[in-house]
Every structure is written in structure tokens, then in C-alpha cells.
Amino acid sequence: MKWFIVVLMLGTYSDGGKDTFLYTNPNFDTVDQCKDYVYFSADEIRRHMMIEFIGSQIDMIYCVREDKLQKIIETPPGKSI
Numbered sequence: 001m002k003w004f005i006v007v008l009m010l011g012t013y014s015d016g017g018k019d020t021f022l023y024t025n026p027n028f029d030t031v032d033q034c035k036d037y038v039y040f041s042a043d044e045i046r047r048h049m050m051i052e053f054i055g056s057q058i059d060m061i062y063c064v065r066e067d068k069l070q071k072i073i074e075t076p077p078g079k080s081i
Contacts, residue, residue, distance in 0.1 A: 001065055001067060002027045002028065002029065003028040003030065003031055003033070003034040003063050003064065003065055004022060004024060004028075004034075004063070004066065005022075005026075005038060005063060005064075006022050006061070006062045007021040007022075007023070007045065007049055007060075007061050008020055008058070008060045008061075008062070009021075009053050009056045009058060009059055010058070018059070019053050021053075022069075028063070031063050035063055038063065045058075046058060
């Protein structure tokens with residue numbers, strides 16, 4: 001099962017949504033590989049998000065398993081997983 005990095009940005013929209021970024025590359029074979037990458041690449045991720053979201057700050061970074069990510073993507077807005 002693959003693991004992916006998901007970044008949530010600070011602030012929410014009136015509908016409760018948040019700016020979110022999914023890194024599909026790189027992906028990882030274990031959660032520990034993902035967490036290590038995030039730890040050692042934090043500055044690079046932060047810079048990338050500052051460019052992508054025009055100065056917004058990161059709220060949280062998650063390592064998410066592929067099957068859980070698929071459920072999140074398929075769940076309609078406003079529904080719980």
C-alpha cells in the first residue's frame with residue numbers, strides 16, 4: 001500500500017473547505033518513509049506551498065495511506081468518512 005503527503009493550509013472557506021495539496025510524487029511504501037521525508041523536506045514543502053497558495057501558511061501535513069485517500073476523494077463534501 002502506498003502512502004502520500006497531504007498538506008492542509010490555514011484558513012477555511014465559508015462552506016468549511018480548506019485549501020489542500022496532494023503530493024502524488026514522491027509516494028512511499030511505509031508511513032515511516034513518508035514521515036521521514038516530510039521531516040527532512042519541511043523547508044522545501046513550506047516554500048512550495050507559499051508559491052502554490054500565494055503566501056498562505058501550512059496548518060497540517062499528513063501522511064495518508066492510499067486506500068484512505070481514495071475514500072476521502074470519493075466522499076461528497078459535507079459527509080463524514
